[in-house]
Amino acid sequence: DAGVTQSPTHLIKTRGQQVTLRCSPKSGHDTVSWYQQALGQGPQFIFQYYEEEERQRGNFPDRFSGHQFPNYSSELNVNALLLGDSALYLCASSLVSGGEAYGYTFGSGTRLTVV
């Protein structure tokens, strides 16, 4: 049973460019959440997708956007990249039941470096 898979594993981009990160949730999960983990920090919640809609959003600018597809996979897009966007981007999947999400499982992350 595959867990959460993220691609690519590493990425180098130039300031001002745009980037798309991808996530496939664990089998049976229907909800995808994205987190940003800067070096030496804990993960920070970006947003969560459920039923192809953004369900909740953290304190991130509109440059960060996402999408969830009918097969529950998800993309994170970041426009106009800044040096400060360099981080490990983590995807987590879960299953919603009774309004709560269960079985939170994280992927290994995508390491984004902006130069």
Add this chain to the structure above:
Amino acid sequence: GEDVEQSLFLSVREGDSSVINCTYTDSSSTYLYWYKQEPGAGLQLLTYIFSNMDMKQDQRLTVLLNKKDKHLSLRIADTQTGDSAIYFCAENLGYSTLTFGKGTMLLVSP
């Protein structure tokens, strides 16, 4: 506020017990979690505790929750060198989003 705080570093000898502490601020959190992160890797769920519990034991791991003081601890018995990693405490807020602490680096020496 929604800050989760942890001490940054803990060093123990192999075979000793390790205790990692965490304080959280939101009393409405339903679940509290402990995650482990090894270098270059994602987050591995170690254990979690429901907010109406005081203690949970899972093999070498013991979680203690003091809701009055909003204090959570993780005890690792018989700590091994393979336990060296960063440990994150996290609380589950609305819509099951997690708020993490900055992590505690555990270093286990032989």
